[in-house]
Amino acid sequence: ATALLAAVLLVRALLGRRMGAGLRYGLWLLVLLRLCLPFSLFESRWSVWETAPDLAAMQHEVYVLPVGRYEIRPDAAAEIDGQTADANSFGYPVLSEGRGTVTRYAGKLSLGELLTAIWRAGAVLAGAWFLLVNLRFMLRLRQTRRPFQTDSCPLRVYVSDGVRSPCLFGLPRPAVYLTPQAASSDAARCVLAHELAHYRHGDHIWSLARVACLAAYWWNPLVWAAAVL
Numbered sequence: 001a002t003a004l005l006a007a008v009l010l011v012r013a014l015l016g017r018r019m020g021a022g023l024r025y026g027l028w029l030l031v032l033l034r035l036c037l038p039f040s041l042f043e044s045r046w047s048v049w050e051t052a053p054d055l056a057a058m059q060h061e062v063y064v065l066p067v068g069r070y071e072i073r074p075d076a077a078a079e080i081d082g083q084t085a086d087a088n089s090f091g092y093p094v095l096s097e098g099r100g101t102v103t104r105y106a107g108k109l110s111l112g113e114l115l116t117a118i119w120r121a122g123a124v125l126a127g128a129w130f131l132l133v134n135l136r137f138m139l140r141l142r143q144t145r146r147p148f149q150t151d152s153c154p155l156r157v158y159v160s161d162g163v164r165s166p167c168l169f170g171l172p173r174p175a176v177y178l179t180p181q182a183a184s185s186d187a188a189r190c191v192l193a194h195e196l197a198h199y200r201h202g203d204h205i206w207s208l209a210r211v212a213c214l215a216a217y218w219w220n221p222l223v224w225a226a227a228v229l
Helices: 002-018 021-036 055-059 111-144 180-184 188-200 203-216 221-228
Strands: 061-071 093-095 101-110 156-159 167-169 175-178
Touching (some): 111 167, 203 221
Parallel strands (some): 156 175
Antiparallel strands (some): 167 175
């Protein structure tokens, strides 16, 4: 997915404005589909995975949640509660390097499990942040909006002091929000046509997919770059 992202970003940089809207949507759709698939479509000997470090390292165990440390007698350094206390013991007693103290842990995780826990926590926090930001924006719009009468747009249209520029917002019933300046100008018809084009292109759906990918891939800078572009 990262390799595909890099390729699309490169094509976008090379073609610039010469790239049509249809091609832009098509390329980003490929990226979106690849990010959403939890498995590879095919294997290749030129796969990026071939350059990855040995995945056996992901099974390296990390002790977590220390619950106590004790000094032990030199003649009993290898035995604690009848069990050998070495680095391979499951979760509980672990001898220090000097074999003079033992630390008890509540458990242990493999490096892969630890990284998975970090990823999940980051995804939950990122998703919660996106949800909070949009809920606050929705409440601000509802508190400041007033209906705008027009026959040139099939969507609901409001005027709001809570937006810095006209926008399309809302799921599953999106509406157009105008600034007071846009609503009172002669360009209001063009502004509505612009926001209606966003609706016809499904950009409010794309925005939801973009936020979902950002939450899931919060650790990947190329996904953030793609979202900005």
